Amino acid sequence: MSLVTYNVQDGVAVIAVDNPPVNALSPGVPEGLEAALDRAAGDAGVKALVVMGAGRTFIAGADIAVLQDMAWGKGPGGPVLHDLLQKLEDSAKPVVMAIHGTALGGGLEVAIAGHYRVALASAQLGQPEVNLGIIPGAEGTQRLPRLAGIEKAINMCVSGKPIAASEALAAGLIDKVIEGDLTAGAIAFAQRAPLAAKTHERNGRLGTVAENAPLFAAGLALAAKLRPSQEAPRRAVEAIEAAATLPFEEGCRRERQIFAECVVSDQAKSLIHAFFAERAAAKIPGIGKPSASAIARVAIIGAGTMGGGIAMACANAGLSVLLKETKAEALDAGLATIRRNYETSVKRGRFTAQDVEQRLALIHPQLDYASFDSADVIIEAVFESMALKKQIFSEIDAIARPGCILASNTSTLSIDEIASVTARPSSVIGMHFFSPANVMRLLEIVRGRATSPEIIATAMALAKHLKKVGVLAGNCPGFIGNRMFFPYMYETQFLVEDGATPKQVDAALTGFGMAMGMFAVDDMAGIDVAWRVRQEMGHFREPGVRKPLVQDQLYAMGRYGQKTGKGWYTYGEDRKPVSDPLVEELIATSARTAGIARRAIGDQEIVERSVYALINEGARVLEEGFALRASDIDVVYLNGYGFPGWRGGPMFYADLTGLKKILETIERFRRELGPRWEPAPLLLKLAAEGHGFRDYDREREA
Numbered sequence: 201m202s203l204v205t206y207n208v209q210d211g212v213a214v215i216a217v218d219n220p221p222v223n224a225l226s227p228g229v230p231e232g233l234e235a236a237l238d239r240a241a242g243d244a245g246v247k248a249l250v251v252m253g254a255g256r257t258f259i260a261g262a263d264i265a266v267l268q269d270m271a272w273g274k275g276p277g278g279p280v281l282h283d284l285l286q287k288l289e290d291s292a293k294p295v296v297m298a299i300h301g302t303a304l305g306g307g308l309e310v311a312i313a314g315h316y317r318v319a320l321a322s323a324q325l326g327q328p329e330v331n332l333g334i335i336p337g338a339e340g341t342q343r344l345p346r347l348a349g350i351e352k353a354i355n356m357c358v359s360g361k362p363i364a365a366s367e368a369l370a371a372g373l374i375d376k377v378i379e380g381d382l383t384a385g386a387i388a389f390a391q392r393a394p395l396a397a398k399t400h401e402r403n404g405r406l407g408t409v410a411e412n413a414p415l416f417a418a419g420l421a422l423a424a425k426l427r428p429s430q431e432a433p434r435r436a437v438e439a440i441e442a443a444a445t446l447p448f449e450e451g452c453r454r455e456r457q458i459f460a461e462c463v464v465s466d467q468a469k470s471l472i473h474a475f476f477a478e479r480a481a482a483k484i485p486g487i488g489k490p491s492a493s494a495i496a497r498v499a500i501i502g503a504g505t506m507g508g509g510i511a512m513a514c515a516n517a518g519l520s521v522l523l524k525e526t527k528a529e530a531l532d533a534g535l536a537t538i539r540r541n542y543e544t545s546v547k548r549g550r551f552t553a554q555d556v557e558q559r560l561a562l563i564h565p566q567l568d569y570a571s572f573d574s575a576d577v578i579i580e581a582v583f584e585s586m587a588l589k590k591q592i593f594s595e596i597d598a599i600a601r602p603g604c605i606l607a608s609n610t611s612t613l614s615i616d617e618i619a620s621v622t623a624r625p626s627s628v629i630g631m632h633f634f635s636p637a638n639v640m641r642l643l644e645i646v647r648g649r650a651t652s653p654e655i656i657a658t659a660m661a662l663a664k665h666l667k668k669v670g671v672l673a674g675n676c677p678g679f680i681g682n683r684m685f686f687p688y689m690y691e692t693q694f695l696v697e698d699g700a701t702p703k704q705v706d707a708a709l710t711g712f713g714m715a716m717g718m719f720a721v722d723d724m725a726g727i728d729v730a731w732r733v734r735q736e737m738g739h740f741r742e743p744g745v746r747k748p749l750v751q752d753q754l755y756a757m758g759r760y761g762q763k764t765g766k767g768w769y770t771y772g773e774d775r776k777p778v779s780d781p782l783v784e785e786l787i788a789t790s791a792r793t794a795g796i797a798r799r800a801i802g803d804q805e806i807v808e809r810s811v812y813a814l815i816n817e818g819a820r821v822l823e824e825g826f827a828l829r830a831s832d833i834d835v836v837y838l839n840g841y842g843f844p845g846w847r848g849g850p851m852f853y854a855d856l857t858g859l860k861k862i863l864e865t866i867e868r869f870r871r872e873l874g875p876r877w878e879p880a881p882l883l884l885k886l887a888a889e890g891h892g893f894r895d896y897d898r899e900r901e902a
């Protein structure tokens with residue numbers, strides 16, 4: 201089956217890439233395009249060409265599966281598109297690119313090799329390669345600045361963010377926005393279009409050394425700001441600089457060199473893994489692919505931080521929301537926070553005032569269960585108390601319509617126990633949002649023993665509809681994310697008792713790439729919340745286990761973190777964490793009283809004890825079946841816990857580091873630090889076999 205179709209309409213050859221789902225430049229597509237170009241060149245009846253995508257989009261880039269092979273040293277060293285690009289540019293007949301959906305990466309690079317570009321207003325154009333740890337590798341860093349100027353090219357390649365057709369038109373990247381039928385509009389344009397200059401010959405917008413110097417400096421600053429630890433954005437600036445300083449062909453050679461260096465990097469391996477891991481998480485064996493069309497009305501219980509954020513996420517997705525509280529003050533406070541958050545989004549240009557009014561109009565505040573019987577999903581978002589959740593679930597069980605999803609936003613408590621108070625445990629599921637719920641992409645979907653496949657499938661579809669990344673988790677204490685987070689969090693507390701400081705631990709973790717250090721996270725989430733969760737989960741009740749010494753004392757002192765201005769750190773107006781000698785004294789005294797000989801601790805030990813605690817517990821979550829894949833665990837940590845994307849997630853990072861090395865270190869910790877460092881059986885097994893978690897996933901998929 202040809203991946204490229206060819207037909208002639210009114211003297212114009214219409215060449216369409218037809219490689220669903222996103223017309224990636226998979227093997228066979230570049231070849232098919234070249235063949236079609238040759239055919240059009242030889243067809244006397246053809247005066248011009250239109251190149252477009254069949255189905256929902258133009259070309260969404262190179263085939264990332266092929267890139268993954270490249271990253272691991274299999275397959276070609278770089279995109280093999282040069283001949284196609286040259287053939288497009290050298291065509292003796294005008295080539296018009298007709299863009300709808302997305303023209304991304306190699307797709308945009310193909311488009312800018314053509315003589316003209318027209319697009320629907322809804323089209324998105326971008327060079328998102330940095331999201332995969334690479335730079336454009338099909339001469340995009342050489343042609344894009346020639347069309348759109350140095351500054352625009354830098355912004356597009358460093359941010360990786362697509363731009364709309366209107367912005368592309370203003371930038372000179374496209375020639376016309378087509379209203380109505382794209383094909384007809386493109387053909388009409390092509391029939392009137394004279395042969396245009398080749399993009400690589402258009403040097404007018406390449407600027408001078410003097411003009412460009414501040415642009416390149418600003419580009420490097422942008423790269424450092426947007427993706428501090430990532431190589432590719434900085435290398436993209438380097439490639440664009442080559443466009444401004446070298447002849448075209450030499451610039452292309454420089455780009456290919458930089459691309460080849462980036463694609464085999466651990467960062468590229470990790471980010472490409474993250475791309476596919478996110479898409480794999482949506483596929484649940486034995487569970488169909490339903491649509492969320494059945495969900496129109498969501499009812500939420502609790503208008504606190506989580507309930508309010510969930511209400512915003514639903515309203516942002518166009519869903520009608522019933523928002524229930526028990527007291528008018530709490531409801532008013534919740535609504536005020538929602539409005540304040542929306543006003544912040546308007547200030548940041550994310551929404552217009554009209555958008556906000558539309559969304560607020562979808563949120564219906566109330567103090568009772570009125571209309572809850574017409575809800576498609578009811579989400580309970582009250583604080584972590586099993587007794588309170590059971591009371592609420594027995595109430596909504598009596599009201600909700602048949603088939604309604606009864607969901608709990610619990611972050612730690614048993615879904616089975618909550619479901620046990622209802623007559624419909626098959627409709628009960630965990631939908632664990634992350635704070636702020638209107639921003640954080642992760643949605644941990646927790647299946648109970650009785651949860652039906654339909655309910656799971658609909659919850660997963662709702663996640664996609666809310667633009668969240670839904671990951672299915674089993675019903676163990678803390679599910680995937682928090683279950684792993686507790687050993688990580690406690691290990692950082694043992695590290696400060698052993699001699700480090702909260703500031704040093706946080707600096708080592710952010711140096712590793714974590715979005716925030718553990719002590720700053722604890723202060724943001726609330727030391728009182730962590731205390732309540734520890735009580736509910738009964739941590740450290742077994743005799744003989746090492747128990748953290750200080751967090752409970754901070755709780756007893758009312759130091760709950762940012763919300764009280766004091767926690768592990770103190771906080772001023774700017775909400776920036778400041779080390780508190782009182783806390784460091786408290787740590788030293790507690791350690792002394794416990795007979796702990798404090799010592800100097802290096803950053804490597806901090807990172808290894810923290811991150812390996814995650815990996816070891818992750819291996820247990822996996823072998824006990826509470827996560828479907830190791831890559832699902834990565835998706836949870838990348839989207840919910842600030843683990844750096846360019847490290848691929850804790851399990852992928854473990855593979856890159858080598859399970860044998862990690863096991864050796866964990867066994868040393870076991871000897872030196874005690875039984876909490878017992879290696880997970882799966883880790884022992886895989887390390888002994890010389891395998892990684894990726895191999896484990898592959899075997900299970902097979």
Ligand code: T1G
Nearest residue numbers: 222224260261262263264279304305306328336337338479
């Ligand atoms: N290659 C291979 N598969 C791809 C793909 C690609 N470029 N893009 C998407 N898919 C698959 C995806 O895995 C999923 O598969 C299905 O398509 C639907 O995707 C030379 C080297 C286009 C905005 O980075 O951003 O070009 O899970 O669920 O939400 O310089 O996909 O169904 O089996 O994401 O509607 C640059 C990546 C590549 C774009 C659509 N291009 N794709 O979003 O659907 S590097 C990109 C996206 C490059 C050049 C360099 C999004 C989308 P499955 P989906 P969606």
